[in-house]
Amino acid sequence: MRIEASHISEHNKRRLDEHRETYGFLRQRLSKKGVRTEEAVKQLAALQIAIPSWALGAGGTRFGRFSIGGEPGNLEQKIDDIGLLHALTRSAGAISLHIPWDIPKDAQAVKERAASLGIAFDAVNSNTFQDQDGQAHSYKYGSLCHTDKAVREQAVRHNLEVIETGEALGSKSITVWLADGASFPGQNNLRGALQRTMDSLKAIYGHLPADWKMYIEYKPYEPNFYSTVIQDWGTSYLLATECGERAYTLVDLGHHLPNTNIEQIVATLMMKGKLGGFHFNDSKYGDDDLTVGSIKPYQLFLIFNELVYGMNNNTANNPTLAWMIDASHNVKDPLEDLIQSLEAIRLAYAQALLVDNRALEEAQAGNDTTRAQEILQDAFRTDVRPLLREARLQSGGALDPLALYRNLGVRRQLVRERGEKTVATGL
Numbered sequence: 001m002r003i004e005a006s007h008i009s010e011h012n013k014r015r016l017d018e019h020r021e022t023y024g025f026l027r028q029r030l031s032k033k034g035v036r037t038e039e040a041v042k043q044l045a046a047l048q049i050a051i052p053s054w055a056l057g058a059g060g061t062r063f064g065r066f067s068i069g070g071e072p073g074n075l076e077q078k079i080d081d082i083g084l085l086h087a088l089t090r091s092a093g094a095i096s097l098h099i100p101w102d103i104p105k106d107a108q109a110v111k112e113r114a115a116s117l118g119i120a121f122d123a124v125n126s127n128t129f130q131d132q133d134g135q136a137h138s139y140k141y142g143s144l145c146h147t148d149k150a151v152r153e154q155a156v157r158h159n160l161e162v163i164e165t166g167e168a169l170g171s172k173s174i175t176v177w178l179a180d181g182a183s184f185p186g187q188n189n190l191r192g193a194l195q196r197t198m199d200s201l202k203a204i205y206g207h208l209p210a211d212w213k214m215y216i217e218y219k220p221y222e223p224n225f226y227s228t229v230i231q232d233w234g235t236s237y238l239l240a241t242e243c244g245e246r247a248y249t250l251v252d253l254g255h256h257l258p259n260t261n262i263e264q265i266v267a268t269l270m271m272k273g274k275l276g277g278f279h280f281n282d283s284k285y286g287d288d289d290l291t292v293g294s295i296k297p298y299q300l301f302l303i304f305n306e307l308v309y310g311m312n313n314n315t316a317n318n319p320t321l322a323w324m325i326d327a328s329h330n331v332k333d334p335l336e337d338l339i340q341s342l343e344a345i346r347l348a349y350a351q352a353l354l355v356d357n358r359a360l361e362e363a364q365a366g367n368d369t370t371r372a373q374e375i376l377q378d379a380f381r382t383d384v385r386p387l388l389r390e391a392r393l394q395s396g397g398a399l400d401p402l403a404l405y406r407n408l409g410v411r412r413q414l415v416r417e418r419g420e421k422t423v424a425t426g427l
């Protein structure tokens with residue numbers, strides 16, 4: 001199924017008067033505050049978020065998996081689904097592939113299919129947290145950190161193959177996330193495991209094409225529960241620094257212990273020019289992989305506030321960040337969930353763009369804490385949805401993507417085309 005331009009224009013026509021009214025009112029209010037609304041709309045329209053190839057089906061839990069129906073059964077259908085998201089929202093213009101779940105049989109054909117839908121290939125993700133059929137060595141006790149050199153070499157080789165696949169598609173970065181760690185004290189020599197991981201990462205980095213970046217993701221626990229080799233941003237930063245200037249830390253919002261100040265991590269990494277990418281999701285307790293902005297929208301805003309500040313004060317040459325939604329869908333239709341997540345990310349970005357930084361700096365310099373809080377919350381409490389709608393309108397998307405998705409009966413159509421009991425590859 002494809003969404004035609006006529007679907008979008010008919011939908012927008014019906015909502016245009018109401019949009020013009022709310023957008024006009026907000027623009028007027030913002031201009032009194034000195035905000036350049038048109039500029040903000042342009043920035044919003046430019047923010048493109050990669051969709052990972054594993055986020056288009058039902059993810060399942062440790063206890064069960066419930067099919068949603070019409071899930072994509074191969075890479076081509078996953079690209080088509082992202083095409084639907086992008087047509088509706090104009091903010092999902094990239095796909096992030098997981099290897100070996102999504103090895104393209106014909107890279108050129110896959111590339112052309114994606115291009116026809118306006119989708120580029122973002123970071124490729126390696127997988128050494130599962131054993132694959134026919135694999136010589138098991139990752140049960142780790143991959144890049146393994147005590148056996150043969151296992152480490154196999155894991156390094158896999159990462160190089162992932163880079164090769166990415167090159168054929170036009171990707172420019174690889175994300176490494178490791179499940180390596182220990183579930184019991186004494187299981188690993190902690191220092192030895194870190195040293196071996198560092199050596200393995202350096203081996204991968206040594207083969208990185210000149211125009212590529214490597215992102216190193218961290219996570220404090222799960223699937224191992226006593227220690228994770230790359231447990232936090234500091235460890236990731238250390239490894240990235242040791243590897244070289246094209247290695248960066250990647251922050252996944254769900255990969256922190258409860259109440260960690262993630263915005264401060266963003267500020268620190270951007271100060272050093274070492275923040276490479278971002279995985280968006282939301283959580284109540286751990287790595288819950290819930291819809292972005294569904295639990296802690298204020299935290300998301302505060303994080304974006306630091307990102308915007310970092311991009312506007314980019315003294316350490318932080319690269320353009322790679323943005324991706326990294327969530328799992330067990331209750332809602334994955335495409336509806338992703339539309340909500342895309343909206344939440346742009347909302348937080350829009351709110352952050354409204355922060356009066358000059359006034360905030362004055363308040364901070366004068367230690368006026370009350371005023372500083374008021375300035376942040378004034379931006380957070382502004383209903384910026386008309387700005388998002390305007391950004392979509394200008395770039396050919398739908399004023400209300402979720403409503404159009406439902407009105408067109410997209411999921412019903414996908415179930416008709418693909419069947420009720422489909423399972424997305426890799427899930």
Ligand SMILES: [Mn+2]
Nearest residue numbers: 217252279326
């Ligand atoms: Mn992640």
